Amino acid sequence: MADQTYPIPGSFDATPSRGAAMLEWLHSWVVTVDHKKLGILYILYALVFLLVAGAEAMAIRIQLAVPHNHFLSPELYNEFLTMHGTTMVFLVGMTIIFGFGNYLVPLMIGARDMAFPRLNAFSFWMTAFGGLLLYYSFIGGFGLYGMGNAPDVTWWAYAPLTAKAFTPGHNTDYWALALIVMGFGTLGAAINTLATAFSMRCRGMTLLRMPLFVWLMVVTSGLTLITITPLTAAQVMLILDRYLGAHFFDAQAGGAPIVWMHFFWIFGHPEVYVLILPAFGIASEIIPVFSRKAIFGYPAMVAASVGIAFVSTTVWAHHMFTVGMTSVSNTFFVLSTMMVGVPTSIKIFNWIATMWGGKIRFTTPMLFCIAFVFQFLCAGLTGIMLSIAPWDWQLHNSYFVIAHFHYTLTGSFVFCMFAALYYWYPKMTGRMLSEKLGKWHFWLFLIGFHVTFDTMHFLGILGMPRSIYTYEPDRGWTTLNSIVSAGAFIQAIAVLILAWNLISSYLHGEKAGNDPWDAWTLEWATPSPPPAYNFAEDQVVRSRRPLWDLKHPNDPDWKYER
Amino acid sequence: MRAFSLIRCGLAFVSLACAAGLPAAAQGPQTTPSTWAPVSTPAHEIYGLSLFVLLITGAIFAVVAGLLVFVIIRFRERESDAKHEPAQIYGSVQVELAWTVIPILIVVVLFLTTARIIFAIQDEPKPQSALDVTVIGHQFWWEFRYPKLNVVTANELHVPLSTHRDPEPTYLRLLSADVDHSFWVPQLAGKTDLIPNHPNEMWMDPQKPGLYLGQCAQFCGIEHAKMLIRVYVDTPQEFDEWVKEQQQPAVDDPAVAAGRHIFESEACANCHTILGTSAHGTFGPDLTHLMSRSTIAAGAAANTPDNLRAWIHDPNTFKPGVLMPAMQLSDQETNEVVAYLATLH
Numbered sequence: 015m016a017d018q019t020y021p022i023p024g025s026f027d028a029t030p031s032r033g034a035a036m037l038e039w040l041h042s043w044v045v046t047v048d049h050k051k052l053g054i055l056y057i058l059y060a061l062v063f064l065l066v067a068g069a070e071a072m073a074i075r076i077q078l079a080v081p082h083n084h085f086l087s088p089e090l091y092n093e094f095l096t097m098h099g100t101t102m103v104f105l106v107g108m109t110i111i112f113g114f115g116n117y118l119v120p121l122m123i124g125a126r127d128m129a130f131p132r133l134n135a136f137s138f139w140m141t142a143f144g145g146l147l148l149y150y151s152f153i154g155g156f157g158l159y160g161m162g163n164a165p166d167v168t169w170w171a172y173a174p175l176t177a178k179a180f181t182p183g184h185n186t187d188y189w190a191l192a193l194i195v196m197g198f199g200t201l202g203a204a205i206n207t208l209a210t211a212f213s214m215r216c217r218g219m220t221l222l223r224m225p226l227f228v229w230l231m232v233v234t235s236g237l238t239l240i241t242i243t244p245l246t247a248a249q250v251m252l253i254l255d256r257y258l259g260a261h262f263f264d265a266q267a268g269g270a271p272i273v274w275m276h277f278f279w280i281f282g283h284p285e286v287y288v289l290i291l292p293a294f295g296i297a298s299e300i301i302p303v304f305s306r307k308a309i310f311g312y313p314a315m316v317a318a319s320v321g322i323a324f325v326s327t328t329v330w331a332h333h334m335f336t337v338g339m340t341s342v343s344n345t346f347f348v349l350s351t352m353m354v355g356v357p358t359s360i361k362i363f364n365w366i367a368t369m370w371g372g373k374i375r376f377t378t379p380m381l382f383c384i385a386f387v388f389q390f391l392c393a394g395l396t397g398i399m400l401s402i403a404p405w406d407w408q409l410h411n412s413y414f415v416i417a418h419f420h421y422t423l424t425g426s427f428v429f430c431m432f433a434a435l436y437y438w439y440p441k442m443t444g445r446m447l448s449e450k451l452g453k454w455h456f457w458l459f460l461i462g463f464h465v466t467f468d469t470m471h472f473l474g475i476l477g478m479p480r481s482i483y484t485y486e487p488d489r490g491w492t493t494l495n496s497i498v499s500a501g502a503f504i505q506a507i508a509v510l511i512l513a514w515n516l517i518s519s520y521l522h523g524e525k526a527g528n529d530p531w532d533a534w535t536l537e538w539a540t541p542s543p544p545p546a547y548n549f550a551e552d553q554v555v556r557s558r559r560p561l562w563d564l565k566h567p568n569d570p571d572w573k574y575e576r
Numbered sequence: 577m578r579a580f581s582l583i584r585c586g587l588a589f590v591s592l593a594c595a596a597g598l599p600a601a602a603q604g605p606q607t608t609p610s611t612w613a614p615v616s617t618p619a620h621e622i623y624g625l626s627l628f629v630l631l632i633t634g635a636i637f638a639v640v641a642g643l644l645v646f647v648i649i650r651f652r653e654r655e656s657d658a659k660h661e662p663a664q665i666y667g668s669v670q671v672e673l674a675w676t677v678i679p680i681l682i683v684v685v686l687f688l689t690t691a692r693i694i695f696a697i698q699d700e701p702k703p704q705s706a707l708d709v710t711v712i713g714h715q716f717w718w719e720f721r722y723p724k725l726n727v728v729t730a731n732e733l734h735v736p737l738s739t740h741r742d743p744e745p746t747y748l749r750l751l752s753a754d755v756d757h758s759f760w761v762p763q764l765a766g767k768t769d770l771i772p773n774h775p776n777e778m779w780m781d782p783q784k785p786g787l788y789l790g791q792c793a794q795f796c797g798i799e800h801a802k803m804l805i806r807v808y809v810d811t812p813q814e815f816d817e818w819v820k821e822q823q824q825p826a827v828d829d830p831a832v833a834a835g836r837h838i839f840e841s842e843a844c845a846n847c848h849t850i851l852g853t854s855a856h857g858t859f860g861p862d863l864t865h866l867m868s869r870s871t872i873a874a875g876a877a878a879n880t881p882d883n884l885r886a887w888i889h890d891p892n893t894f895k896p897g898v899l900m901p902a903m904q905l906s907d908q909e910t911n912e913v914v915a916y917l918a919t920l921h
Contacts (some may be wrong), residue, residue: 086895088798120826168795174772175755175797180715192694258656265772272774305651307745311667336758337792338767338776341698345691352683356676359640366643373653386752395633398686402629404622405691405764407808408611411793446847452720477609477762479793482801486875489789490608566661575666 047131053117060110067101070094079499081487083366092166093481098167099169105145108418111292115231121537124216124553129209139200148192166190173274190249197246198466204235211534216553225535230295237323245281264447279330289324293430297383303533304380305372311364317358334408378452382433414474444542445523451515462504469497534559607816613763615784618697618765707746713770716799717874727822730861731874732806736815738781745781761790782809798897804875826850835916864891867921884914
């Protein structure tokens with residue numbers, strides 16, 4: 015079932031030509047229901063769009079490098095702004111977490127595949143075609159300014175700017191419909207992950223013996239079910255408003271633009287946690303292995319993850335401190351937002367405690383994880399600053415906010431995704447990524463990241479609002495903006511090094527073997543890359559680190575775990 | 577070690593930027609819209625609160641980042657290490673409880689401090705002496721109406737100085753004619769959104785005369801970037817004079833009657849009002865006292881005859897995508913209209 019291929023009817027004889035073999039290989043990837051192939055497809059898809067959205071970000075930074083620049087027209091700037099945000103969140107973030115989830119969850123719990131392999135393929139292709147639909151708007155979306163317009167209403171698309179009166183043409187429709195289509199894919203992937211983790215675990219793997227990455231994918235999937243629903247509902251209302259004369263958000267007919275904001279942020283804030291929780295899971299797998307110690311406080315890590323997910327559904331209106339809520343509601347959302355700081359600090363302390371007393375190996379994945387802990391600490395602290403509603407009245411929609419969420423989504427999320435690529439690439443391809451290129455990638459990306467995003471905080475404090483295509487030269491923002499743009503170029507170079515590393519190591523990389531990192535979870539107990547059936551025999555585990563038990567028969571985990 | 581030195585470099589860079597950039601910007605030319613150069617009570621209270629929060633978060637940062645740096649230096653794998661694995665520690669209830677309770681206590685402190693400031697700013701009772709201004713956001717300009725004074729102007733807000741002895745805060749009622757906008761002049765107060773069908777209110781009591789800059793802070797369409805705000809804080813005498821001047825109908829100078837005739841008979845009058853003429857449009861800014869403003873196009877260009885000419889010829893020169901169309905006037909007609917507008921003091 016897992017890796018079966020079907021011949022394409024019509025043209026094959028006993029020894030197919032090179033072209034036909036190629037076609038069959040391609041066909042095998044298109045029709046695959048194997049969780050590993052789908053996982054790789056998800057990840058490749060995310061990486062391609064990482065380059066696309068990264069290129070959009072570069073264009074934005076060139077435009078903003080100097081005041082009154084004419085590199086991009088305002089139309090194109092607003093399109094790139096919208097597409098950069100939408101792409102990074104939905105086409106890069108959501109796809110790469112389900113990519114790693116797809117690949118790793120069955121392997122980590124000793125299963126043969128996901129619970130619903132066909133649903134899995136359906137989910138991937140929905141996501142994939144949703145993304146293509148979104149990007150087709152660049153050539154097909156007839157908008158106000160003529161042929162070919164991408165959505166240009168920002169990725170939070172506040173009503174009533176999205177109404178027909180203010181955004182004629184079809185670019186907003188592409189945006190809304192693409193998100194609905196991708197939403198179905200995401201929901202399928204989330205349901206599949208939950209079913210897999212709850213019903214496909216190997217013998218002996220109780221819930222509290224699941225690797226933390228699997229736990230975090232479970233929490234993320236649950237949160238996905240909660241958050242994608244209001245997003246889809248809001249998109250449907252938007253389409254009804256635009257085409258059937260409904261008046262959900264149409265202020266001129268008595269609708270309430272605020273309703274869109276509530277729906278969007280009830281989705282939008284937990285969405286950040288949907289992305290960051292799997293990153294926590296990745297850090298919780300990698301940090302122990304390269305510290306050579308068990309994760310510190312496993313039950314607390316699980317509880318904190320579930321806690322973050324719960325609290326995250328109660329904080330959405332901290333995106334709305336400036337829309338004129340009552341002082342009491344503002345106060346409530348201050349408190350709920352600050353509460354997120356408690357479980358997240360438990361996590362940071364537990365990662366540090368895991369490293370404490372260990373023997374830390376500074377491999378590329380570990381470097382990315384250490385930088386992640388540092389940057390996530392900073393992101394958490396600027397998050398506290400933004401939760402202070404009065405201060406948020408100043409900082410909201412300023413570059414400080416941009417700096418904060420890029421610390422979360424780049425400094426934390428993307429760093430962990432890079433760590434995961436370096437860590438599991440050997441398992442997926444059978445070859446190691448080059449450590450030398452990896453270190454170049456890490457240090458350049460780290461420097462570029464800090465040059466760009468540290469500086470943005472100051473721009474926000476100096477009063478520069480977000481989403482402006484240009485700015486006045488007399489505001490004192492010019493030098494800082496040039497620094498930000500310079501940092502962006504350093505990051506771009508680092509990402510190109512990664513791309514080169516991924517390609518060249520695939521062709522010439524060192525052979526990995528089953529277990530190159532001397533790790534402890536089940537995916538390392540099978541060859542790299544794993545066979546279609548994953549494990550030759552059923553796995554039985556007695557602790558959270560089955561391979562540790564095998565490697566240290568005199569000192570197994572199950573004697574000590576609590 | 578390399579990780580350590582890099583983080584140190586990063587920190588040094590950040591503190592350098594702090595030390596060099598911000599105070600200079602805060603005390604430099606008044607046109608820098610820094611949130612850390614407050615001249616009005618709400619902005620002041622926010623500034624004070626922000627310093628308190630920075631102190632606490634800075635302390636947390638120092639402790640946790642210090643721990644992280646210590647750990648990666650102290651516990652790195654060394655060549656000389658014995659080959660066996662380090663001791664495995666699975667957790668500790670006491671330690672974990674400690675680092676759960678401490679963050680909770682910090683949250684309580686931060687929350688109570690914040691709540692006090694929220695109520696102090698948001699629920700401040702409005703004094704009798706307050707000046708009312710209605711702010712209406714348009715794509716992509718600001719309309720300011722002084723209902724009690726019968727004054728209407730655009731893009732450049734004049735408010736009186738408010739002193740402790742003689743408080744005269746300004747209360748803004750925020751409305752929108754089309755999409756969401758946000759009124760933000762960092763030195764005077766935090767921002768508040770202008771949302772259609774959802775009137776909002778904010779207040780400020782500027783204590784230093786001068787010009788304060790801000791701009792729209794909620795994406796509102798193609799020219800969101802050029803929806804700038806200028807707030808002039810006038811002494812009470814200056815303010816009274818300004819109000820008197822604004823209450824007058826437009827100057828009627830027979831020398832520019834040709835320009836006025838074009839203005840009234842072409843499409844100009846559909847969107848703009850000039851008090852004392854037949855132009856009563858409300859879609860664009862009121863031009864009755866255009867020459868009392870130092871900029872046109874919501875701050876996108878200086879108010880000079882050349883810029884006015886270029887603007888009327890094609891507004892896209894300064895603001896591509898602006899809603900005012902190119903007027904298709906001949907050069908002579910344009911010159912006459914500009915000559916007329918130049919009399920509107």
